[in-house]
Each structure stands twice: as C-alpha cells, then as structure tokens.
Amino acid sequence: MDTNLLLNHLVTAVLVIDGELRPAYANAAAEQLLGVSSHKLKEQPLTDNLHMLVIDAKVLKSAITGQQGLTVNTTQLVTLDGQHHTVDLTLVPIEHDAEQPPHSVLELRQVDQQRRIHQQLTLDAQQQAAQFLVRNLAHEIKNPLGGLRGAAQLLSRELSDEHLREFTTLIIEQADRLRSLVDRLLGPQKPSLHKVLNIHMVIQKVLNLVSVTLPPNIRLRQDYDPSIPDLPMDEDQLQQAILNIVQNAIQALEQQKVGDIMIRTRTAHQVTIGTQRHKLALILSIIDNGPGIAPELVDTLFYPMVTGRKDGNGLGLSIAHNIARLHGGRIDCNSAPGHTEFSLTLPINLDQDNL
Template sequence: MDTNLLLNHLLTAVLVIDEKLQPTYVNAAAEQLLGLSAHKLQEQPLTENLHSLGIDPKVLKNAIAAQQGLTVNTAQLMVLDGQHHTVDLTLVPMEHEPTQPLCSLLELRQVDQQRRIHQQLSLDAQQQAAQFLVRNLAHEIKNPLGGLRGAAQLLSRELNDAHLQEFTTLIIEQADRLRNLVDRLLGPQRPSQHQVLNIHMVIQKVLNLISVTLPPHIRLRQDYDPSIPDLPMDEDQLQQAILNVVQNAIQALEQQESGEIMIRTRTAHQVTIGTQRHKLALQLSIIDNGPGIAPALVDTLFYPMVTGRKDGSGLGLSIAHNIARLHGGRIDCNSAPGHTEFTLTLPINLDQDN
C-alpha cells in the first residue's frame, strides 16, 4: 500500500520536521489544520507559518537534537488566518543514517473538535428543552391574547368616542406586539423547501442590506472561496441567520473608534456535525475585532433570551442556531478580546441533484 496515500487518509495532522523545524513532509490533514499547502509549508520553518504553536520552539528544537520524544496535551495552536485550535502535540524521533539530518515525526491531533461535538450535543438538547417550554408557553399566551384582541376590536366598534377608541387601539397593538414576540421566540420549527443556491449570493444580499445603515467607522471585508459549490438552502432563513450574526458584530464594534468585520468562506474536509461525519462542508465565518464576549455568557450564548446588552432581546443567536440546525449544520463561537469568530458550518453533498 502507498504510505503517502495512507497518511493522507489520517485525520491527525502529521509532519516530518528537522532541527530547524523545517517540514520535509506534510500530510493532507496538516494542510487542512494549518491552512496552507504542503509546498508552502515546506518552504520555511514551521514557526514562520504559524502565529503560535502553543509550545516554545526551542523546546522542540532541543528535543529533535537530543532525539527525545515529547508530548504536550491541549496546546493552543493559532494559525496565520487567526483561527485557534486546541491540539495534543506528540514528537517522535525518527531513525536515520549517520549522514542524514536529524528529523522527528510531529503529530497534531485536534481535541477541540471532540469538545465542540460534546458542546453541540449538549446545546441542542438544552435548546430543544427550551423550545419545548416556550412552545407550550406560547400556546398558553396566544389563546388569551387572541381573545383579548378580539374583545378589543368588538369594543372599538361599539364606541363612538374617538378618545376611548385610542385605548382599544393600544390594546390591539400591544396584543400584536406580544404575539410577534412569541413567534420570534419560537423561530422556524421545521425544515422548509430548499433550493440549490450560491452561498455568496446570499451573503451579498445581507451585506447590501447592512451597508445602508453601517456606521462609517466600521469596515466590511470579504474573503471568499469561489470554488464552493452551490448547496440546498432556505434562502430567507439563511439570510436571517447571517444577518443576526453580522448585526451582533456591528453592535459589538459600536463603541470603538474603528472596527472591522470579515466575512470568510472556506471548505473543510471530514467534518463532524452532531453524530454525523461529512466528507465536505462549508464554513462561513463572521469575524470582528471587538472586545469579545464575556466569559460568563459563552456557554449559554445560543440560548433564547440570553444577551450581554441592556437593550438586547437575546433572540438573534438563538434563531441563527436553530436555522443552522434545520439545515443539518451547526454554528460555533470562538471569542477573545480583539477576535470574535462565529462559524456557520453546513454539509456539502456533492452527489445532490441540482
């Protein structure tokens, strides 16, 4: 069996590096993790193609020189495009001839994916329980609201005094407002009819809408992968999900003198969503350089009515999460001061019928 073919089927990133940390071999998983081609990675030392490896490079160099093994658990890896990964790092010395340079096998196994899967399953269960509660509550609210609104309409017809009719109009308006709030809490509950569309077209419609009211100190940037194939989606729902996240980013940057929002699309291979593994997936990232999300909110960020703003409804991210779920995908958040990234992941089925 071809060893190179075998290594390229591994989910673990594998590199062979010398004493200068220069890669001499890179498998496909390492290309995916580091966001660079094997050719590019082999041009210079590994440290030049990363922001941070999560370990002092001198420690790696000394271990290779001494032909010693090394293991580091939960190292914080940050690649050039700003993405953070938690990896288990293993360095294993390789046998060599006396005339050959010293080399070691470096394995980088992502463990943030397992944590993300666990968080997603937990979040889905919590959200379904919350939606079940809200659905039952909505039923109890809508029935008396409908009666209240109907009674106000009948009373309005019987009143000849315009001043008194103002009060019945107020009752009707507030009843409608409460009904709309309950409907927003529920959000979309079942998959709708999907059409095969281009994700960049959907994003552009959102950006056209946002640009009308975008504060002048905030700049929008786009970094698209044009090779991403069209995929089935509910256009209105996905527009709403993207709009909700972009609006959150804008609000996070309102108090800064300047800010930037990056919209980025990429493909990812061998992605697990829930309990299903997909060969190919779309990753749509919305990144801002705002102050970040309060640590106390991170674990409950996608729950209904959870917000860090005084005037926030706490519904935008909950609805976005639900829309992602209805499309067979997920939405994740990675936040630190100066870098908050929401990533919408949707499976791509290349065998789908267009």
C-alpha cells in the same frame, strides 16, 4: 491502499519534518489546523507558518536530530490568522539511512475539538428543551391573546367615541406585538425546501442590506474562497442567520472608534458536526474587533432571551443556531477582547445526486 488518501482521512494533523523544522509532508488535517496549504507549508520552517507554539523550536530540532521521541499534552498553538488551539503534540523519529537527514513524524491532535463536540451536543439538547417549553408556552399565550384581540375589535366597532377607540387600538397593537414576539421566539421549526445556491450570493445580499445603515466608523471586509461549491439551502433562513450575527457585530462596534468586520469563507476536511462526520464542510466566519462577549454569557449565548444589551431581546443568536441545526450544521463562538468570531459550519455533500 493509497497511503496519502488514508492519511488525509485522519482527524489528527500529521506532518513529516526535518531537523530545520521544514515539513516534507502535511496531510489535509494539518492544512486545516494551520490554515496553510500543503504546498506553502513545504516552502519554509513550520515556525514561520505559526504565530505561536508554546514548545521551544530548539527542543523540537534537538529531538529530531537526536532521533528522540517527544510528547507534550495540552499545549497552546496560535495560527497566523489568530486561531487559538489546544493540542496534544507527539514527535516520533523515522528510521533512515546514515546518508539521509533525520526526519520525524509530528502529530498535532486537537483536544479542543472534543470539548466543542460535547458543548454542541449539550447545547442542542438544551436548545430543544427550551424550544419545547416555548412551543407549549406559545400555545397557552396565543389562544387567549387571539380572544383578547377579537374582543377589542368587537368593542371598537361599538364605540362611537374616538378617544375611547384609541384604547382598543392600543390593545390590538400590543396583542399583535406579543404575537409577533412569540412567533420570533419559536423561529423556524422544521427543514424547508432547499435549493442549491452559492453561499457568497447569500452573504452579499446580507451585506447589501446592512450597508445601507452601516455607521461610518465600521468597515466591512470579505475574504472568500471561490472554490466552494454550491450548497443546498433555504436562502431566506440562511440570510436571516447571517444577518443576525452581522447585526450583533455591528452593534458591538457602535461605540468603537474604528470597527472592522471580516466575512470569511473556507472549506474544512473531516469535520464532526454533532455525532456525524463529514469529509468536507463550509466554514463561514464573521469576525469583529469589538470588546468581546462577557464571560458570564458565553455558555448561554445561544439560549432564547439571553442578551448582553439593555435593548436586546436575545432572539437573534437563538434563531441563527436553530437555522444552522435545520441545515445539518452548527455555530461556534470564540471571543476575547479585540477578537470575536462566530463560525457557521455547514456540511458539503459533493454527491449532488443524493440531495
């Protein structure tokens, strides 16, 4: 069996490094974790490809040159693109000849991934329970609402006084508004017919739409991976999901002197979504430099009717989460003052014949 192929199927980031912390090998999980290609990782010491690693570089160098093992649990790692990770670090010396420089295997296992999987499963269960409640509530609301609207229409036809007709018109308008609210609460309920499309084309349609009314203090930037293959998707649904998140970012930046929104696409290897493992996935990140999300809202962010704005209805993120679920994907959020990132993860199936 090809050892390199085997290592690239591991979830754990594996690197082989020398006494100067220069990698001689990095598997696919290491590339994904650090956000740097294997080729570039080999060009310079590991510390130059990280923004922060809590473990002192001198400690790692000493352990490698002394051929000693090292284990550190739940240490913090920050990549060059600002991603924060909690990892378990293990350093294992490799047997070598006296003429060769010492090398060690460095394993970095993300422990925040297990937390994320648990959160997603919990969120999906709660979201489905909320949707079940909303569907039953919608049924109870729509029936009398339809009768109310019909009665108002009949009454309007019998009234000759224009002033009185204004009241029946008001009833009809409010009934329609409530019905529209219920429909938006429900959102899409089942997978629709998917077509194989380019994700960047979908993103660009959203950006063209929001650019028309974009405040002058906000800048939109794109950082796309052109190698991402076309995906099966419902174009309208994905546009809606991306639009909801982008609009949230714009609203968060309205009072800021200079706002910045980055739309970034990348691929990731060996990604777990729910309980299913995927060899390859698309990660679409929408990042803003706004004030961040209030801590008390983080755990309920994707629930219906949860919002941090006075004029918000709390439906945008709930609908986006549901659309991601219908596409076999997920949405994650990491937020701190100055950096809020929503990541839409969708599986990539390279076997197009099975789509």
